[in-house]
Amino acid sequence: MDVVIVGAGVVGAACAHYTSRSGLSVAVVDRGPVAGGTTGSGEGNLLVSDKVPGPELELALLSATLWQQLSEELPPDIEYELKGGVVVAASQDSLAALSMTATGQRRAGVEAYHVTPDRLRDMEPHLAPHLAGGCHYPQDAQVQPAVAASELLRSAGRRGALLCPGEEVVGILTDSRGAVRGVRTTRGELRAPVVVNAAGTWGGDLAALAGVHLPVLPRRGFVLVTEPLPRLIRHKVYAAEYVADVSSGSAALQTSPVVEGTPSGPVLIGASRERVGFDRTLSVPVVARLAAQAAALFPVLGDVRVMRAYHGFRPYLPDHLPAIGPDPRVPGLFHACGHEGAGIGLAPATGQLIADAIRGKRPALDLAPFAPERFDAE
Amino acid sequence: MPHSTDEPGARETGRAEVGQVDQVAEVAEVPEFAEVAVVGAGPAGLAAAVTAADHGLDVVLLDAADAPGGQYYRSPADGLGATRPGRLHHHWHTFTELSARLAAHRDSGAIRHLAGHQVWTVERTGDGDWILHAVTGGDQETRTAVRARRMVLATGAHERQLPFPGWTLPGVVSAAGAQAMLKSGLVLPGRRIVVAGSGPLLQAVAVSLTRAGARVPALVEAAGYGAYARAPRVLAGNPGKAVEGARFGAALARARVRVLTHRAVTEVHGDERVEAVTVSRVDHRWRPVAGTGRRIACDALAVGHGLVPQLELALAAGCVTRPGLDGTHAVVLDARLGTTVPGVWAAGESGGVGGVELALCEGELAALSIIREVRGGVRGQEARRAIALGRSRNRLRAFAALMGTVHRPGAGWSEWLTGDTEVCRCEEVTAGRIRTACEELGAGDTRTVKLLTRAGMGWCQGRTCGFAVRELATAHGTGQEPGGPDRRPLACPVKLSTLADLDGPG
Numbered sequence: 001m002d003v004v005i006v007g008a009g010v011v012g013a014a015c016a017h018y019t020s021r022s023g024l025s026v027a028v029v030d031r032g033p034v035a036g037g038t039t040g041s042g043e044g045n046l047l048v049s050d051k052v053p054g055p056e057l058e059l060a061l062l063s064a065t066l067w068q069q070l071s072e073e074l075p076p077d078i079e080y081e082l083k084g085g086v087v088v089a090a091s092q093d094s095l096a097a098l099s100m101t102a103t104g105q106r107r108a109g110v111e112a113y114h115v116t117p118d119r120l121r122d123m124e125p126h127l128a129p130h131l132a133g134g135c136h137y138p139q140d141a142q143v144q145p146a147v148a149a150s151e152l153l154r155s156a157g158r159r160g161a162l163l164c165p166g167e168e169v170v171g172i173l174t175d176s177r178g179a180v181r182g183v184r185t186t187r188g189e190l191r192a193p194v195v196v197n198a199a200g201t202w203g204g205d206l207a208a209l210a211g212v213h214l215p216v217l218p219r220r221g222f223v224l225v226t227e228p229l230p231r232l233i234r235h236k237v238y239a240a241e242y243v244a245d246v247s248s249g250s251a252a253l254q255t256s257p258v259v260e261g262t263p264s265g266p267v268l269i270g271a272s273r274e275r276v277g278f279d280r281t282l283s284v285p286v287v288a289r290l291a292a293q294a295a296a297l298f299p300v301l302g303d304v305r306v307m308r309a310y311h312g313f314r315p316y317l318p319d320h321l322p323a324i325g326p327d328p329r330v331p332g333l334f335h336a337c338g339h340e341g342a343g344i345g346l347a348p349a350t351g352q353l354i355a356d357a358i359r360g361k362r363p364a365l366d367l368a369p370f371a372p373e374r375f376d377a378e
Numbered sequence: 379m380p381h382s383t384d385e386p387g388a389r390e391t392g393r394a395e396v397g398q399v400d401q402v403a404e405v406a407e408v409p410e411f412a413e414v415a416v417v418g419a420g421p422a423g424l425a426a427a428v429t430a431a432d433h434g435l436d437v438v439l440l441d442a443a444d445a446p447g448g449q450y451y452r453s454p455a456d457g458l459g460a461t462r463p464g465r466l467h468h469h470w471h472t473f474t475e476l477s478a479r480l481a482a483h484r485d486s487g488a489i490r491h492l493a494g495h496q497v498w499t500v501e502r503t504g505d506g507d508w509i510l511h512a513v514t515g516g517d518q519e520t521r522t523a524v525r526a527r528r529m530v531l532a533t534g535a536h537e538r539q540l541p542f543p544g545w546t547l548p549g550v551v552s553a554a555g556a557q558a559m560l561k562s563g564l565v566l567p568g569r570r571i572v573v574a575g576s577g578p579l580l581q582a583v584a585v586s587l588t589r590a591g592a593r594v595p596a597l598v599e600a601a602g603y604g605a606y607a608r609a610p611r612v613l614a615g616n617p618g619k620a621v622e623g624a625r626f627g628a629a630l631a632r633a634r635v636r637v638l639t640h641r642a643v644t645e646v647h648g649d650e651r652v653e654a655v656t657v658s659r660v661d662h663r664w665r666p667v668a669g670t671g672r673r674i675a676c677d678a679l680a681v682g683h684g685l686v687p688q689l690e691l692a693l694a695a696g697c698v699t700r701p702g703l704d705g706t707h708a709v710v711l712d713a714r715l716g717t718t719v720p721g722v723w724a725a726g727e728s729g730g731v732g733g734v735e736l737a738l739c740e741g742e743l744a745a746l747s748i749i750r751e752v753r754g755g756v757r758g759q760e761a762r763r764a765i766a767l768g769r770s771r772n773r774l775r776a777f778a779a780l781m782g783t784v785h786r787p788g789a790g791w792s793e794w795l796t797g798d799t800e801v802c803r804c805e806e807v808t809a810g811r812i813r814t815a816c817e818e819l820g821a822g823d824t825r826t827v828k829l830l831t832r833a834g835m836g837w838c839q840g841r842t843c844g845f846a847v848r849e850l851a852t853a854h855g856t857g858q859e860p861g862g863p864d865r866r867p868l869a870c871p872v873k874l875s876t877l878a879d880l881d882g883p884g
Contacts, residue, residue, distance in 0.1 A: 008820070034820040040829045146829035150819040165820055227837075227871065264805075264832060269874075282694060282867040284501050284511065284880060291877035302875035308839060309867045 001025055001162075003358060004183050004190045006169050006206055007198035008032075009039035010145055010344050011336050013152035014351030015196050016161050022355045026161040027190050029183065031168035034153060035146035037200045038343060041312025043223060043260070043268050044145040046345040049085040049137035050242060052101060053108040055369035056321055056342070059349045061109055062364060064139050066348035071143075074155065078148040079263050085140030086115065086123055088131050088297070089240040095132040098240040102135045111138050126232050126300045140236055142260065145344045152347075164190075172210040172333070180210070180332030194358055196334045201315040203323070203337030207372075212329045215375050216338050218313035220279065222272050222286050224294070226304045228265025236260040237297065242271065251275040253286060257293035259301070267301065269294040271341070278313060316340040317375070324350050324370035325357050334358065335372040412438035412490070414748055415510050415526035417497050417691060419480075420448020421473075421734050422726025423532030425741025428479040430530075431488040433749045433760075438524050439480075439489055440512055442496040442870075446480060447473060448534055449554065450734050452561040469734055495522065496870045499694050500529065506721060508695070511880075513872055521876045528721050528751075530744050531692050531709070532737070535685035535727035538706070538845050540575075540787060541801050541809070542794050544646025544655075545681070553583045553682030566592050568678025572655050573635075574598035574643040576785040577684040578733075581626040587680070588633035596674055597630065598657050600664055600683075600791075602639040605784040616777045618735070643679060644671065644794040652679055664788030684785050685731045686845060690869035695722050699863050702730045704782030705845065707863035713768060714747035715740055723747060732778030739774060743767040787845075792853055801850065802843040804836020812850045822855025824848045824864065840864050 003019050005012045008030035020026045030036065046067050051057040071080035089095035102112040115134040120127055123136065157163055164185070171184035172195060182191035197214075199206040207214035242256040253274040261267050272286045287309055295302045315338050317323060322343075323335040334357065336350050349365070356363045416427045419441035427439040441448075451473040483489040495512040502508055503525070510524045537554040544550070551559075551567045553575055559565050570593045573584040584597045603623070606613060613620055630637060638657060644666050645656040659670035686706045689699060697717040699707045708730035715723045723744040726737035746764045750756045756764065795801075797810030815821040815830040824840075824847050827833055833847050834840025840847065844864045 033823050033826040035829060036823075036826060040825065146826070147819075150815075150821070150830060154819060163820055165822060224874075224877075225835075226874065264835075266835075281696060282499055282501070284499065284509075285882075288877050288880035288882075291874050292881035295874055295878045302873070302878065304874050305871035306868060306874055306877060307837075307871050308835075311867075 001027055001182075001190065001192040003027070003194045003196060004029060004192045005196040005198055006030070006183065007200055007337070008034045008149070008153060008163070008165055009037050009198065009200050010035065010149040010152070010347040011200065011339060011350055012196070012198035013149040013156070014347035015198055015336055015354045016156035016351075017152040018348075018351040018355035019358060020156040020159040020161045022359055024355075024358065026156060027164060027192070028153060028156070028161060029164040029167050029169060029185060029190060031166070033165050035149040037202070038312050038314060039149050039200075040146045041223070041310060042145045042341070042344050043258075043270060044079075044143045044148070044344050045236065045342070046141040046143060047085060047236070047342065048105070048110050048139045049087055049112070049135070053104045055365070056346075057105070057108055057110070058365055059346050060342070062352075063346050063349040064141070066352060067141060067143070067345075070152075070348060074148070074151045077144070078151055079144040080141065081143075081263065082138070082141045083235055085137040085236040085238070086120070086134055087137070087238055087240055087242070088120065088127065088134040090131055092132050094240040098135055112136070124234060124237055126298050127237070128297055128299055142236065143344065148344070169206065169209065172330075174330070178330060180330060194332050194334060196336055196354060198336045200337055200343070201313045203315055203335065207335070210327075210330050210333050212327060212333070212372075213376060214317075214323055214335065214338070214372055216315045216317060217275060218278055219316045219340065220272070220274050220276050220311055220313055221270060221341065222283065222290060222309055222311045224269040224287065224290055224306050225308045225310070226267040226269070226301070227307050229261070229267055229304065231261055232300060233259055233261040233267060233298065238271075239293070239297065255286065255289045255293060257290070257297045259294050259297055266307065267304070273314070273341075280311065282309060282311075314341045315343070319374075321369055322346065322350065323372040324353055325367040325372065327372045329373055409509060409523035409525040410438065410490070412436050412524060412526045413752065414438070414528045414530065415440065415508065415524050416530045416532060417510065418448060418532035418534055418726070419443065419446040419491070419493070420532060420534050420726065420737065421450055422737035422741035423448070423530065424476045424480060425738045426530045426532060426725055426745045427489055428476055428483060429742045429745035430748060431483040432479070433745070434488075435749065435752065437483075437489045438492060438526065440492045440495045440497055440510060440524065442494070444494050446477060446491070446493070449558065450737075452558055469738075472738060492522070492524070497691060498869045498872050499867065500691050502695070508721065513870070513876060518870070519873060519876065521879060528748055529695070529723070530741075530748070531695070531722065531724040531728050532726045532741060533688045533691055533728055535687050535731055536841050538683045538686045539681070539842050540683050540791055541799055541843070541846055542642075542644055542646070543796050543799050544648070546800055546803055547646050547648055547652055548650070549648065549652030549678045550646060551678060551680050553579055553680045554685070556680040557583050557586055560586050560590055566590055567680060568652070568676065569593060570595060570676045571678040571680055572596050572598060572643065572674055572676045573680045574655070574657075575682040576600045576787065577682065578781060579682060579684070581630065583680055583682075584635050585626060585629045585633070588635060594633065594635045595676060596636045596638050596657065598641050598643055599637065599639045600642045600660055600787070601785050606780065609780050612776045612780045615773045619777055642666065642791070642794065643681065646679060647673070652677055655679055658794070660788070661790065662788065663790035665790030666794050683787055685727060686841075687727045687729075687731060689728065689863050690866045692717065692722070692724060692728060693863065693865055694867065694869070695719050697722060697724070702782055703779050703786060704731060705786045706731065714750075715744040716747065730775070730778060731782065732774055736771065736774040736778060739767050739770045743771060787849070789849070789853065792850055801846050802831075802833035802836065802840075804838055805832040805834075807831045807833040809850065812847065813854050816851055816854035821851060823851055823861040825861055827851050834864070839866050
């Protein structure tokens with residue numbers, strides 16, 4: 001065994017896919033099932049539109065290309081759809097801010113087109129009237145995240161990867177020099193010179209087992225799911241305020257409407273962000289706010305019934321960037337976690353960077369901004 | 379889809395303007411208050427509500443149905459000309475007596491009975507009260523909220539179904555559904571009806587159907603009644619149950635219903651609707667025995683495999699649950715029917731399926747426990763009553779546990795499925811797809827199967843297929859924990875505008 005990947009979410013699955021494809025023998029271990037954590041609670045967003053120029057946007061652009069390749073390799077069940085995103089602004093002020101963001105994004109290689117109010121109604125006929133304008137991002141896409149993760153794992157499995165769901169890692173094995181030798185699990189030991197921490201929200205706990213500090217915290221989000229509808233909403237549509245909420249470090253509740261249709265019919269309504277630990281109870285005020293914002297954006301949804309609501313916990317690090325790459329504090333330990341709400345989108349790039357880093361190949365992107373030890377100086 | 383693009387938009391603008399807060403929103407800011415809220419007006423909820431009111435507590439009783447009685451004491455709507463609805467019920471006199479007490483308390487104002495109110499979630503306020511959010515009205519468009527210091531959850535159960543080839547054909551109805559159709563509308567699902575599945579409900583259903591004029595050629599029970607005899611102490615403690623069983627046996631014999639035990643309907647035949655069923659012998663693990671299939675002609679099949687407690691609100695409140703011997707999950711309760719959450723009690727099927735007698739007993743006992751807490755103690759007479767009820771409860775719970783064990787579907791039932799048998803009807807997910815998700819995609823629990831196949835994501839939110847999906851995940855998965863009870867944070871669908879109305883300013 002060359003590599004043990006801890007975590008069978010989409011990031012762990014992508015790491016398994018790319019490392020096994022580079023010829024390494026891989027085991028994936030997860031205390032729960034496939035896609036049992038944040039992956040299974042996500043909407044499957046593959047977004048470039050919500051990222052400002054910088055390392056995360058570079059990661060997203062690389063991922064966008066890789067997802068397109070994966071959509072040709074993996075079965076159609078992953079429901080990859082290059083549907084494009086439409087960001088709308090209600091006021092002239094927010095439109096001005098949106099336009100400025102878009103200008104910066106364009107320089108970084110993002111396709112972004114200004115949309116006039118008239119054209120907005122053509123693109124999304126059910127949008128509320130009187131919006132100031134918006135921006136169209138054709139590179140935004142969507143997948144069914146749980147299916148995508150399990151298909152990535154299945155593809156790794158075909159190349160010999162061992163999948164161990166329901167097996168919890170309880171210790172990191174190290175040699176006398178402190179280098180990784182594998183993991184101890186509830187069922188025994190898996191020995192390998194490389195361990196990849198793709199444990200998502202629990203990535204901080206796994207790092208602690210290796211004796212290192214990685215401050216991953218959960219940030220809760222709710223999603224409302226409506227009854228199945230004919231295709232009313234064509235793009236991923238969200239309010240300009242969403243970008244500000246995504247990058248906010250506040251513990252307080254933020255909600256900004258994100259609305260989209262799915263190939264199966266139901267409309268998904270997000271997105272709330274709050275730091276409340278792992279509280280799993282339904283928050284009526286949050287759900288009410290999401291509903292109000294979605295109905296304001298798409299009045300037609302007012303009469304639609306919400307069938308269910310679910311929540312997930314985004315694994316976030318204080319500077320909103322994931323930890324990707326080798327940990328200089330523990331030789332053999334690699335991190336691939338802390339992707340917050342963008343893990344589905346950023347998974348392929350993360351998997352490829354990790355595979356290259358393990359192989360000693362020069363990675364496609366500079367890993368310095370994602371250095372896992374960057375919080376030690378605090 | 380019918381909608382007006384003007385109206386919701388106008389409401390949006392209206393809220394944004396100062397001084398135009400609409401009436402509904404204002405009312406909901408200060409919800410109706412009660413010392414005790416009882417959810418569910420079936421046997422357990424009725425008993426709890428009237429007992430609490432008898433002792434001077436201020437009660438709100440919320441129930442989804444228009445008339446009290448729940449699934450068990452379901453009665454025909456006025457105007458159907460039913461002269462003897464009690465003929466289809468046992469313990470009918472208990473119900474008429476409870477109804478009379480409810481009516482008296484309603485008149486005096488001690489109980490506010492909110493009929494036609496579906497509670498969709500509960501939440502705890504900062505000072506420990508509970509807010510029960512409900513929708514009501516013809517299209518469930520109006521929202522209300524009740525604030526209560528204490529809550530009794532008597533939310534009952536729904537029927538457990540196991541799929542088999544042909545079960546989606548018209549003419550296949552649920553056993554409880556057939557019973558409900560009879561009780562509420564006095565209609566029969568067919569003229570020649572096979573009753574099948576497992577559990578004591580089947581006997582009651584078969585007797586009711588024959589009394590209403592149907593021919594029941596066979597009652598097909600996958601377990602055997604002999605298993606009851608292997609627990610003589612439980613039976614000795616519940617002589618009433620033995621008498622009930624004997625009475626049903628005699629009634630079935632009189633109606634010339636053949637009782638076939640250790641057998642199951644393994645296939646339904648027909649083009650447009652049910653024409654016949656195949657009944658096969660099953661072994662002790664419910665595996666069909668090859669070559670034992672026999673066709674029985676019929677035009678309807680009423681099928682059910684026991685009941686599953688409805689735990690949405692208990693889970694929303696944070697109550698701890700446990701797996702039961704019958705394969706379903708139930709709320710963990712102490713001897714006074716308190717849940718693991720302070721201020722929340724549960725009675726009846728919520729604590730594990732046990733039938734009407736147990737529900738009545740637990741409803742009353744839960745109310746006495748609340749009275750004890752409110753008053754800081756109870757008088758001697760009430761204390762003695764609580765002790766007697768506690769004894770009855772233990773005895774009935776022992777019987778319920780036996781019943782759950784006897785009729786728990788054996789693991790071999792899935793062998794009568796073919797790859798193309800639909801398991802989730804709402805999303806049309808077949809047994810073959812679930813098997814693939816488990817064996818090739820690594821699913822081993824209900825949630826992952828749902829994520830990978832959409833099983834349980836449709837209209838019924840997995841109420842029909844949840845048990846079957848869990849069993850298939852266990853059978854084909856890689857030995858993972860099948861997971862706890864299914865979570866449904868919204869206990870029923872709620873209109874988006876109704877949710878949006880709850881959003882306060884700021």
